[in-house]
Amino acid sequence: MSAASFARAATAATPGLDTLLERLNPEQRAAARHGESGADAGPLLIIAGAGSGKTNTLAHRVGCLIAGGVDPHGILLLTFSRRAALQMTQRVEGIVAKLDERWARIAHTVLPWAGTFHGIGARLLREYAQRYAMDPAFTILDREDAADLMNLVRADLKLSEREQRFPLKATCLAIYSAVVNRQVTLERVLAEDFPWCVAWQAELRALFAAYVHAKQRQGVLDYDDLLLYWAHLLAEPALATEMGHRFSHVLVDEYQDTNALQATILRGLKPDGRGLTAVGDDAQAIYAFRGATVRNILDFPTQFTPPARVVTLTRNYRSTQPILAATNAVIGLASERFTKDLWSERGSQERPRIVTVADDGDQAHYVAEQVLARREAAVALKAQAVLFRASSHSAMLELELVRRNIPYLKFGGLKFLEAAHVKDVLAFLRLLENPRDRIAGFRVLQLLPGVGPKTANRMLDALAVATDAAAAVEALSAPAGGALEWAQFAATFRLLARQSPGWPAELELVSRWYEPLLRQRHDNAEVREGDLRQLEAIASGYASRERFLTELTLDPPGATSDDAGVPMKDEDYLILSTIHSAKGQEWRAVYVLNAVDGCIPSDLATGTTAEIEEERRLLYVAMTRAKDHLTIIVPQRFYVHQQGRRGDRHVYAARTRFIPDAIADRFELSGWPQVAPDASPCTSQAAAIDLAARMRGMWT
Ligand code: ATP
Ligand code: MG
Numbered sequence: 001m002s003a004a005s006f007a008r009a010a011t012a013a014t015p016g017l018d019t020l021l022e023r024l025n026p027e028q029r030a031a032a033r034h035g036e037s038g039a040d041a042g043p044l045l046i047i048a049g050a051g052s053g054k055t056n057t058l059a060h061r062v063g064c065l066i067a068g069g070v071d072p073h074g075i076l077l078l079t080f081s082r083r084a085a086l087q088m089t090q091r092v093e094g095i096v097a098k099l100d101e102r103w104a105r106i107a108h109t110v111l112p113w114a115g116t117f118h119g120i121g122a123r124l125l126r127e128y129a130q131r132y133a134m135d136p137a138f139t140i141l142d143r144e145d146a147a148d149l150m151n152l153v154r155a156d157l158k159l160s161e162r163e164q165r166f167p168l169k170a171t172c173l174a175i176y177s178a179v180v181n182r183q184v185t186l187e188r189v190l191a192e193d194f195p196w197c198v199a200w201q202a203e204l205r206a207l208f209a210a211y212v213h214a215k216q217r218q219g220v221l222d223y224d225d226l227l228l229y230w231a232h233l234l235a236e237p238a239l240a241t242e243m244g245h246r247f248s249h250v251l252v253d254e255y256q257d258t259n260a261l262q263a264t265i266l267r268g269l270k271p272d273g274r275g276l277t278a279v280g281d282d283a284q285a286i287y288a289f290r291g292a293t294v295r296n297i298l299d300f301p302t303q304f305t306p307p308a309r310v311v312t313l314t315r316n317y318r319s320t321q322p323i324l325a326a327t328n329a330v331i332g333l334a335s336e337r338f339t340k341d342l343w344s345e346r347g348s349q350e351r352p353r354i355v356t357v358a359d360d361g362d363q364a365h366y367v368a369e370q371v372l373a374r375r376e377a378a379v380a381l382k383a384q385a386v387l388f389r390a391s392s393h394s395a396m397l398e399l400e401l402v403r404r405n406i407p408y409l410k411f412g413g414l415k416f417l418e419a420a421h422v423k424d425v426l427a428f429l430r431l432l433e434n435p436r437d438r439i440a441g442f443r444v445l446q447l448l449p450g451v452g453p454k455t456a457n458r459m460l461d462a463l464a465v466a467t468d469a470a471a472a473v474e475a476l477s478a479p480a481g482g483a484l485e486w487a488q489f490a491a492t493f494r495l496l497a498r499q500s501p502g503w504p505a506e507l508e509l510v511s512r513w514y515e516p517l518l519r520q521r522h523d524n525a526e527v528r529e530g531d532l533r534q535l536e537a538i539a540s541g542y543a544s545r546e547r548f549l550t551e552l553t554l555d556p557p558g559a560t561s562d563d564a565g566v567p568m569k570d571e572d573y574l575i576l577s578t579i580h581s582a583k584g585q586e587w588r589a590v591y592v593l594n595a596v597d598g599c600i601p602s603d604l605a606t607g608t609t610a611e612i613e614e615e616r617r618l619l620y621v622a623m624t625r626a627k628d629h630l631t632i633i634v635p636q637r638f639y640v641h642q643q644g645r646r647g648d649r650h651v652y653a654a655r656t657r658f659i660p661d662a663i664a665d666r667f668e669l670s671g672w673p674q675v676a677p678d679a680s681p682c683t684s685q686a687a688a689i690d691l692a693a694r695m696r697g698m699w700t
Contacts, residue, residue, distance in 0.1 A: 017067055020099060024060060028053055031311040032060040034277075036068060041249070043273030043308035045300050047280060049342045050327070050624035051318030054279045055253055055584060059088055061277065063095035065249055066110065076247040076269075077114040080254040082551065084584055085114040088253070113247070117262050118554045121226035124243070126546075128233060137546070138219050139434040140553045146222040147173045148439050153210045159203055167197050167204075176208050180224040181291035183260040217464070218436045223554070227261045234268025244269050254583060255280035256297045257287040263296045273304035282338045283331050284621050286580060288614050298338060314340060318586050320348035323623070323630050326666040330658055331620045335613060351668045352623070352630035354659065356675045359637040360594070364400035366672050367591050370631065371406065371574055374589050379629075381406070383588040385575040387622045389599050394576050397593070407573040411581040421518055421528045422535055426552070428510045429545055432496055435469035447517050448489055450479030470497035488513060503548070504539035511536065579622045590626035595619070595634050596653035619658045632659070632667070636675065 021029050035041020046054050066072055079085040089111045096110060113120065122140065129136035141149060151160075151169040159166045167175070175197065178189045186205060190198045197204065215221065221229065234240045250269055252258070255278040270276040278300050285294040301308040316324055321344050328341045357363045371384055388394050394410065401408050424447060430440035438460055445456040459476055466472030473493050478486035492513040496506055511532045518532075519525045542548035575587065594600065600622075601615030623630060634655045659667070669677040 017064065017099070020063060020067070020095060021060060024053070024057065025313075025315060027311055027313050028057045028060070031057050032064050034061070034309060034311075036064070041275055041277075042306065043270070043300070043304050044277045044311065045255075045279075045297070045308045046277070046311045046313070047282070047297060047339060048311075048313035049281055049316065049339045050284060050621070051316045051586065052313035052342060053315075053317055054281070054313065055088070056091070057313075058251055058253055058277070058279050059091035060095060062088075062092045062111070062249075062251065063099070066092070066096050067099055070248060072110050073112055074246060074248040075111060075113060076120065076250045077111060078117055078120065078250070078252040079114065080116065080257060080583060081581075082116060082119065082554075084253065085116065085119075089114050116554065117258070117265070118223060118226045119551065121230040121265075122221075122550050122554065125221070125226065125229050125233075128239070131239065132229070132233060134229075135219050135434075137434050138221050139430045139437045139440065140226070140550055141215075141220050141222045141439060142553045143173070143223065145439045149214060149220075149222075150176070150207070150211055152438075153214050154207055157203075157207060157210060159207060164199075166200060167194075171197065172204065172207060175204060176211065177224050178291055179208075180228055181259040181261050182293070183264065214438075218438050219434050220437050220439070224261075226554075227265065231261055231264045231268060234265060240268050240271075244271070247275070249275045249277070251277040251279070253279050254284075255300070256282050256285040256294055257292045257583075258296050259291040260293060260296070267303070273308055276308075278308075283334065284583070284617060284624075286583070286614060286618050286621055288610065312340070314342055316342040316344040317346075318627050319344060319624065319630075320346045320350070320628060322348055322351045322666070323626050323628075326352045326630070326663075327620060327623045329663040329666050330616070330623060333658070333660075333663070334616055334620075335609070348628070350629065351666065352626070352632065354595070354632045354634060354655070354664070354667045354669050354677070356634045356636065356655075356669070356671045356677050358635070358675055360396045360635045362672065362675075363593060363633050363635045363638075364396040366633065367397055367593070368400045368404055368406060370591065371589075372404070374629070375572075379588050381408075381572040381574040384591075385577060385582065385585075385587040385589070385625065386591045386593060387577055387579050387582050387625065388593040389579055389602055389618065391578055393594050393599065397576070401574065407571060408576050409573050411575070411577040419528070419531060421514075421522065422531055424517075425507070425510055425514050425532060425535065426549070428514070429507065429549060432469075432493070432506075433545060433549060435463045435466065435472075438464075444489075447514075447521075448479065448482050448485050450482030450486070455479055470494045485517070488516075503542070503545050504536060506545055507536055507539045507548075579618050582625055583621060586625055586627055588627045589629040590622070590631070592619070592622045592630075592632045594638060594653075595632045595656045595659070596638070597655075597657055598651060598653050599638070600656045600658065616658050619656065 021032055024032060031044065031046050034044045046057060048054055062075060062077060065075060077085065077088060079088055093110050115123075125134070126136045126138070129138075147169045150172050154160055154166070154169060154172065171194065175186070175189055175194055178184075178193060179186050182189070186201060186208075190201055190204075215225070234243065247269060250266060252266065257280070266276060266278075278297065280297045282294050282297055285292065285297075288294070301310050319327070324342055324344045331337060332341070355366065357366055367386060371381065371386075374384060375381055386394065386397060391410075398408070398410070424443060427440040427443035430437050431444050435441070441460045441463065442453070442456050445451045445459055446453070451459070462476060463469055463472050470493060473490050476490075492509060496509060500506055501509065514532070515525075515529065518528055522528055538552075539548050542551065577585075592600075600619050601612055623632070635653065637652050671677045
């Protein structure tokens with residue numbers, strides 16, 4: 001639908017606006033209708049606590065804009081994940097469809113520019129590629145591939161051979177990424193976050209320069225580049241004006257978790273803030289470890305002249321009053337916070353529960369039992385979620401769920417796309433997309449018998465300079481001892497490069513080529529072939545190879561059946577999720593696993609006060625997902641899977657420090673099956689650690 005026909009449809013439909021907004025409270029309504037004269041809207045910030053209807057208000061705001069005649073192609077909606085973008089699009093579709101049923105028919109085209117910063121960045125960078133002399137067929141390195149490339153460059157510069165150990169590839173990438181995303185100097189990042197690497201500053205600088213060169217030679221971008229290149233394009237006044245005009249409205253949800261580079265992009269798009277809306281909650285900032293800064297949201301209003309309008313919301317519509325009393329108490333202990341306590345009209349006699357269990361085995365039994373009991377009480381599995389700090393924390397529970405035949409869907413930390421065989425197939429597609437992509441090329445070529453790193457390097461050198469990749473592959477001589485496999489590879493490559501059967505048939509052909517190799521390389525080939533079928537199902541949801549590769553690399557499906565949808569679509573299943581992936585969502589019943597020191601806060605984050613505060617907010621995010629029932633589980637002992645010296649082991653734990661005795665009266669304390677709720681595991685913890693130290697001491 002064109003802008004003009006939208007405007008016509010809008011005018012016809014405007015009488016419905018009041019009906020549309022009748023469920024919103026006055027503050028929400030004011031935010032939704034802010035600057036009704038369309039592009040004249042000054043900057044707006046909605047800052048408020050969890051469940052106060054921020055996202056809902058944002059969706060209504062978008063609905064109002066469309067109803068007011070704003071062309072949806074000019075609305076840029078930035079969310080935290082692809083899933084959130086999809087949910088938001090659906091909410092907006094529902095809202096505009098209410099206005100005029102003609103819109104229901106075109107609903108799927110309602111928001112063409114809804115996505116994550118990285119996803120939208122990738123799309124714009126392809127579109128504007130000629131303007132900055134880049135091949136639009138660039139491929140994107142995921143974090144693991146970026147670390148591999150960093151490693152290759154590190155070896156080329158002979159940094160890995162130094163006497164004193166040079167930082168490992170993952171550390172190098174983390175430092176590089178921090179400099180880019182936080183927009184501060186290398187010196188500062190090293191001093192503040194990586195003091196043990198300070199001595200390597202000059203070498204790191206040389207390494208990063210070479211890394212950038214390597215990416216450019218290969219026509220690849222890493223995650224950070226998607227934001228960095230976008231920000232640099234916007235630094236060109238003419239382009240900034242063009243892009244700024246193209247998007248009359250830019251709206252961002254979960255703004256508290258954006259970084260300095262993302263704020264620069266927004267400023268580039270909307271220098272005076274007109275048409276810009278940011279939404280968030282500083283008490284839910286949980287991504288500082290990836291360079292996000294809560295300053296973005298706190299400083300938003302005063303960035304502009306005149307300053308942004310600030311709307312705060314204090315009523316919570318999600319949770320019952322007793323749940324809210326508990327979450328308010330937990331966040332009330334935070335050292336700093338802008339958003340205020342929330343109130344709710346949803347009364348209930350049920351306080352949130354803290355249940356002490358002996359260990360994570362009992363935790364798994366207890367949760368499974370409760371989930372089933374709730375289902376009997378007509379709370380569907382889909383309306384229940386189990387949340388945890390780290391993906392590995394659900395291992396025991398997953399076993400128990402399988403044993404009891406309880407279907408579940410897990411978000412966050414799923415390894416499907418990281419499995420070697422899935423990556424092999426994706427690497428072939430990436431090499432087709434961009435024959436200069438060396439990390440992909442290395443992976444594919446070394447699958448072939450007779451091809452080692454040296455041969456692969458030579459072959460990739462030839463591919464990098466070729467104008468016709470298929471001809472270049474044909475011209476290569478087969479490696480010794482692998483003539484047949486080579487011929488099959490070359491034939492598949494040529495077929496796909498020359499007479500592509502289109503998408504997703506391409507993926508099927510690559511899978512067919514790969515399957516004999518898979519059987520040679522892996523024992524449980526059947527299971528792995530199942531994964532490839534799954535990948536094909538996911539692929540069918542994308543319009544082209546490029547979109548598939550880009551979207552999957554940027555925001556991998558949270559679960560195998562997430563995008564494929566098919567196997568579980570209509571069934572009921574329990575939700576398992578890391579707390580980080582649960583942002584913005586809600587369920588009737590929520591169970592929080594391992595609410596013990598060492599898990600929340602994670603022992604990985606027991607450093608600075610800032611890190612501890614972020615862990616407190618994580619618990620707050622987890623608890624505020626619950627609408628009716630909240631259960632927090634405290635195992636007295638839990639099993640840790642750890643690589644390295646200390647191996648897997650049991651550790652003793654105490655209830656998370658974020659729920660001290662002073663606020664315990666907001667909860668109902670109990671034990672299961674026969675554990676005393678106030679048993680103090682601290683004593684046993686001290687004894688265990690002492691003993692362990694003595695054992696180790698025997699050998700030193
Ligand atoms: P979070 O901080 O967790 O992202 P949020 O502030 O974005 O939360 P929403 O997800 O928009 O909150 O809304 C929470 C719940 O409250 C949703 O179920 C939503 O439908 C409901 N809700 C929001 N506003 C209203 C209202 N005015 N009347 C009734 N229900 C509302
Ligand atoms: Mg929200």
